Amino acid sequence: MRIVIAEDDPLLREGLALLLRAESLDVVATAGTADDALDAIDRHEPDVAILDVRMPPTHTDEGIRAAVEARRRHPALAVLVLSAYVEQSFATELLTGGVGGLGYLLKERVGRVEEFLDALRRVADGGTAIDPEVVAQLFTRSRRDTRLERLSPREKDVLGLMAEGLGNSAIAERLVVTDGAVHKHIRSIFAKLDLAPTDQLDRRVAAVLHYLEDARRR
Amino acid sequence: MPNGDDHPSPGRRDYFAGVARDALSATRQLVSGLRTALLALLVLVLLVLCALTAPLGVGLLAAPAALRALHGLAGLERARLARFGPEVVAPEPPPTAARAALRDPATRRELRWLGRHVVAGLPLGLLGFWLPILAVRDLLFPLYWRFVPADATATSIGIGSSTSWPDAVAVALLGVGWVAIVLGLGPAMARAQAGPGRRLLTAGPETDLSLRIAELTATRAAALDAHNAELRRIERALHDGTQNRIVSVTVLLGAARRMVARDPDGAQELLERAQSAAEQALADLRAVSRSILPPVLSDRGLAGALTGLAAECAVPCHVDVDVPGRCAASVEATAYFVVAEALTNIAKHSGATRATVTARLAGGRLLFTVDDDGQGGARALAETPGDGGPGTGSGLAGIRRRVAAHDGTFRLTSPPGGPTTLEVDLPCGS
Numbered sequence: 001m002r003i004v005i006a007e008d009d010p011l012l013r014e015g016l017a018l019l020l021r022a023e024s025l026d027v028v029a030t031a032g033t034a035d036d037a038l039d040a041i042d043r044h045e046p047d048v049a050i051l052d053v054r055m056p057p058t059h060t061d062e063g064i065r066a067a068v069e070a071r072r073r074h075p076a077l078a079v080l081v082l083s084a085y086v087e088q089s090f091a092t093e094l095l096t097g098g099v100g101g102l103g104y105l106l107k108e109r110v111g112r113v114e115e116f117l118d119a120l121r122r123v124a125d126g127g128t129a130i131d132p133e134v135v136a137q138l139f140t141r142s143r144r145d146t147r148l149e150r151l152s153p154r155e156k157d158v159l160g161l162m163a164e165g166l167g168n169s170a171i172a173e174r175l176v177v178t179d180g181a182v183h184k185h186i187r188s189i190f191a192k193l194d195l196a197p198t199d200q201l202d203r204r205v206a207a208v209l210h211y212l213e214d215a216r217r218r
Numbered sequence: 219m220p221n222g223d224d225h226p227s228p229g230r231r232d233y234f235a236g237v238a239r240d241a242l243s244a245t246r247q248l249v250s251g252l253r254t255a256l257l258a259l260l261v262l263v264l265l266v267l268c269a270l271t272a273p274l275g276v277g278l279l280a281a282p283a284a285l286r287a288l289h290g291l292a293g294l295e296r297a298r299l300a301r302f303g304p305e306v307v308a309p310e311p312p313p314t315a316a317r318a319a320l321r322d323p324a325t326r327r328e329l330r331w332l333g334r335h336v337v338a339g340l341p342l343g344l345l346g347f348w349l350p351i352l353a354v355r356d357l358l359f360p361l362y363w364r365f366v367p368a369d370a371t372a373t374s375i376g377i378g379s380s381t382s383w384p385d386a387v388a389v390a391l392l393g394v395g396w397v398a399i400v401l402g403l404g405p406a407m408a409r410a411q412a413g414p415g416r417r418l419l420t421a422g423p424e425t426d427l428s429l430r431i432a433e434l435t436a437t438r439a440a441a442l443d444a445h446n447a448e449l450r451r452i453e454r455a456l457h458d459g460t461q462n463r464i465v466s467v468t469v470l471l472g473a474a475r476r477m478v479a480r481d482p483d484g485a486q487e488l489l490e491r492a493q494s495a496a497e498q499a500l501a502d503l504r505a506v507s508r509s510i511l512p513p514v515l516s517d518r519g520l521a522g523a524l525t526g527l528a529a530e531c532a533v534p535c536h537v538d539v540d541v542p543g544r545c546a547a548s549v550e551a552t553a554y555f556v557v558a559e560a561l562t563n564i565a566k567h568s569g570a571t572r573a574t575v576t577a578r579l580a581g582g583r584l585l586f587t588v589d590d591d592g593q594g595g596a597r598a599l600a601e602t603p604g605d606g607g608p609g610t611g612s613g614l615a616g617i618r619r620r621v622a623a624h625d626g627t628f629r630l631t632s633p634p635g636g637p638t639t640l641e642v643d644l645p646c647g648s
Contacts, residue, residue, distance in 0.1 A: 008458070009458065009462040009466070011462070011463065011466045011495060011498070012462050012465055012466045012469065015466045015469040015470050015473070015491075015495075016469060018470075018473060018488075019469055019470075019472065019473040022473055022476065022477060022484070023476070054457070054458060059454060059458060084457045084458070084461050084462070084465075085457070107461075107462075107465040108464075108465050108468050110465065110468065110469045110472065111465070111467075111468025111469055111471060111472040112472060113472040113473060113475070113476050114476075116472075
């Protein structure tokens with residue numbers, strides 16, 4: 001897996017590169033600004049770009065804009081955005097054009113190396129990685145939706161992990177249940193929420209996220 | 219009360235101290251009033267000359283200048299009165315054309331004040347100035363009466379002569395009388411002298427206070443802006459500095475945990491890096507909390523804090539701060555850090571033998587300059603913020619960002635060979 005990293009803090013940038021190289025991943029370039037990152041992506045055509053949201057010059061949403069621009073130039077590029085804090089509008093902006101090959105994680109998730117590498121691989125394979133914090137915020141804000149109340153606690157857990165972008169077997173592993181049980185839960189959830197069942201993972205994530213987003217707006 | 223007659227009770231001592239303090243303040247007020255009264259006499263003469271020569275045309279030409287002098291003096295008097303009591307709110311800027319001025323109620327009130335200040339304020343000021351001198355002269359007379367020629371008048375009021383001890387003591391008693399007058403009547407005299415100004419120079423009922431309100435609104439908005447800029451700066455410092463350090467710690471720790479089994483030595487190295495990242499996070503946190511408000515600023519104010527910086531500077535440094543009142547705390551803190559950084563650079567790089575720090579308040583902006591006689595050539599490192607490693611002026615870049623956050627201006631002139639001048643200008647925000 002070939003990776004470009006854009007992060008303005010030198011220590012964190014080096015730390016990330018060190019971590020990924022130790023996992024035998026190929027960090028082809030690192031950058032300190034969004035423009036440098038776009039140049040590096042054009043030059044190296046990596047599989048994944050890991051982008052910090054706040055970078056010079058304005059330290060606001062350079063990383064998000066760079067992610068959108070990089071995806072426009074290279075539709076096959078997977079992008080994982082790292083953020084110091086959860087900002088719903090960033091997640092929404094990032095995910096409007098589809099959720100395949102996209103990730104939005106809090107920076108501190110990197111420290112849980114196994115889960116971070118899982119998320120990175122998922123995104124690189126065209127999947128999705130949404131930070132649990134983002135999903136939790138969507139859930140708390142959509143509390144008024146009565147249909148969500150119909151879900152059992154276990155089904156809510158499954159819905160949350162689906163929203164994060166996890167596949168069936170990963171969900172089963174997290175919840176320590178069998179694949180079959182997860183499958184059953186998912187069918188039940190889709191029925192209760194009136195969602196069309198689909199086996200394609202990124203469509204499923206998009207459906208769930210849209211559902212939660214809609215519930216939040218209502 | 220026991221012992222009440224033998225020793226003055228604390229209450230009575232406080233009372234006498236209070237009387238003495240009031241008399242001292244009244245004397246200062248009367249003397250400062252004497253200054254504006256003398257100027258008032260000058261302006262009055264000028265205006266009368268203008269009026270007399272008006273038929274010849276000369277007076278009409280000179281009238282605007284004379285009226286400007288009147289308004290200027292009125293402003294001076296307002297500022298003086300504000301020093302000794304509540305603020306005297308100025309009316310809108312009055313006209314300086316002769317015809318409009320004659321109709322303008324504010325100008326007419328200023329003219330009435332001018333007359334009264336000359337007629338009453340001037341004698342009161344002279345009394346306030348002379349009475350303490352007379353008191354001292356007559357009180358001390360017994361000490362030197364022998365050296366005074368016998369035919370000279372002994373008292374300060376010009377009557378009587380003194381040829382014996384009883385005479386000298388009588389003169390001293392006269393001095394006691396002067397002291398009694400100063401103590402008893404001083405405050406009343408000061409009030410009488412200030413009265414016309416307080417009544418006539420303030421904005422009249424016909425004045426539209428909207429200007430004043432607009433001014434207050436603007437300064438209040440500026441204070442809020444400064445406050446917001448400061449909060450933004452702190453938030454950024456925490457997110458982009460401290461938080462990144464701590465994330466680095468978790469990243470390095472995570473990597474080390476993965477490596478422990480495979481490569482214990484590598485894990486050891488990662489742990490060491492994690493530790494130093496944690497230490498950096500702590501240092502960052504200290505710097506952020508210190509940068510919010512250096513304790514010295516709240517303890518000693520801007521002038522005291524800057525003097526302290528200059529005293530610590532290795533290069534002899536002259537400080538000239540004339541900033542009445544206080545600016546927004548965040549503005550003062552920024553000023554403090556700019557000067558601190560500039561002086562550090564001077565001591566480290568300039569080779570200067572002396573440096574000067576000046577600070578002034580003008581038009582709601584805090585202006586300050588730091589110059590030195592060093593070799594100059596302080597590179598415009600600050601032009602490219604963010605790229606500097608340690609020692610390449612990243613400090614100056616940070617200072618520049620901080621000034622910009624307050625909507626201030628930052629100018630560094632440093633030709634090769636020197637001298638170097640750093641000028642910064644910040645909206646005061648209060």
